[in-house]
């Protein structure tokens with residue numbers, strides 16, 4: 001028997017995982033991506049494990065009040081999905097030892113996922129809520145994920161070749177690897193270089209404010225500095241300590257999540273001269289979860305038409321159940337479901353209100369919105385209130401579905417006719433809901449940003465809104481994009497929708513494009529070929 005392994009064994013670190021709506025440890029795109037990653041790795045039988053946190057309250061359930069505002073109701077974690085491992089590890093936070101339990105999750109046909117959680121009730125403030133609390137809580141959470149994660153992998157006896165930090169939240173794992181190298185007698189430089197050969201990093205945000213920074217003094221006080229001096233810490237992450245910069249300096253290779261995002265990220269971080277090279281690996285989605293089986297199996301036009309009608313009808317049922325609204329089965333249903341945040345411009349269609357109202361009054365179009373705002377994002381909450389107000393002003397023509405989650409995501413990316421995306425370019429790093437829609441024959445109408453730069457063949461797989469021109473002022477870009485969107489709907493999308501043969505052939509082109517090029521299987525293979533290649537392979541764990 002050969003003991004040679006050809007694939008590195010990888011530990012994938014992420015703050016959130018969207019594996020199922022019943023496992024409430026995710027908030028949005030990052031988690032859904034991580035969940036799809038673990039499922040694809042499992043399907044491809046690759047030696048990969050996930051590391052995350054067992055959030056007591058998960059993310060928020062968001063309901064809408066009679067006054068039209070978002071109201072948060074955090075859901076408790078369903079512990080039946082967790083299996084506690086016998087090992088316990090501990091980390092030091094603000095001078096206190098915090099013992100951590102390790103829970104395994106493998107109920108969703110996923111690569112094993114290990115979730116950390118403080119054993120003692122007195123320490124549970126740390127992991128109470130995903131992205132909850134203030135900066136101290138955040139640093140404490142990141143110590144649990146990074147430092148606790150490395151210790152847990154060792155306690156479990158897993159020989160890990162590569163540590164993949166999916167976003168900057170896990171970079172303290174890199175400091176822990178350096179600390180261990182020094183324990184074995186290496187200099188700081190040598191320990192850093194050795195740790196670096198075993199770390200890769202994915203950056204997700206082209207929005208500057210989205211890149212987390214921490215004060216060096218806070219890191220020292222809380223114990224995140226481990227045994228490093230302030231000077232050493234600063235060499236890795238700068239001052240204040242930037243988690244993305246640290247990720248780039250701790251990793252041997254890094255990546256952005258779409259081709260255009262790769263260009264943006266390389267420009268954005270060009271001043272980090274000793275950072276890892278940034279490759280581009282475009283995200284993908286797990287077709288086993290996101291593509292409707294009836295659509296997948298529809299060989300004939302009749303079968304595709306009836307699968308589409310079934311999906312549309314299921315969405316109408318959900319809208320009736322959730323909002324008491326009856327959608328029109330003949331109208332073009334435009335879907336828009338995303339985290340509520342300004343750069344995504346959910347109300348772009350209403351930029352010219354008279355024009356939007358004329359379109360809605362024509363009865364040819366209906367809009368279905370869904371989205372959550374971060375509990376402390378006032379701007380996002382205001383956008384939700386605006387969407388709810390629009391739905392009340394246009395009953396039956398505009399719908400807002402509260403509490404966007406994986407289940408609603410599945411219904412919407414199957415049941416709409418068109419999937420709308422209107423980010424301010426180039427702020428959408430990738431976007432994955434459009435891939436889910438495309439796989440189901442829901443045609444994308446989108447700004448050329450993120451993955452759509454690669455997936456769009458105008459008038460064939462879907463449509464682009466406007467062009468790639470850059471506007472100096474946001475207001476000019478908004479006006480130009482809103483005009484282009486209205487013109488596109490009138491001149492291209494609505495006529496195509498009434499031409500059955502045309503719509504069928506576009507749906508086929510969309511499905512084929514998405515399944516071939518934007519599946520999570522393709523994404524995971526790309527990670528092995530680009531980011532994980534040439535990893536130094538360690539001996540298997542059985543040898544000790």
Ligand SMILES: *Cc1c(COP(=O)(O)O)cnc(C)c1O
Pocket residue numbers: 027028029030032337338339404405406409410430431432433434436
């Ligand atoms: C797919 C998905 C996302 C991410 O999609 P984007 O296009 O990046 O917004 C977020 N939330 C849920 C529930 C999803 O299913």
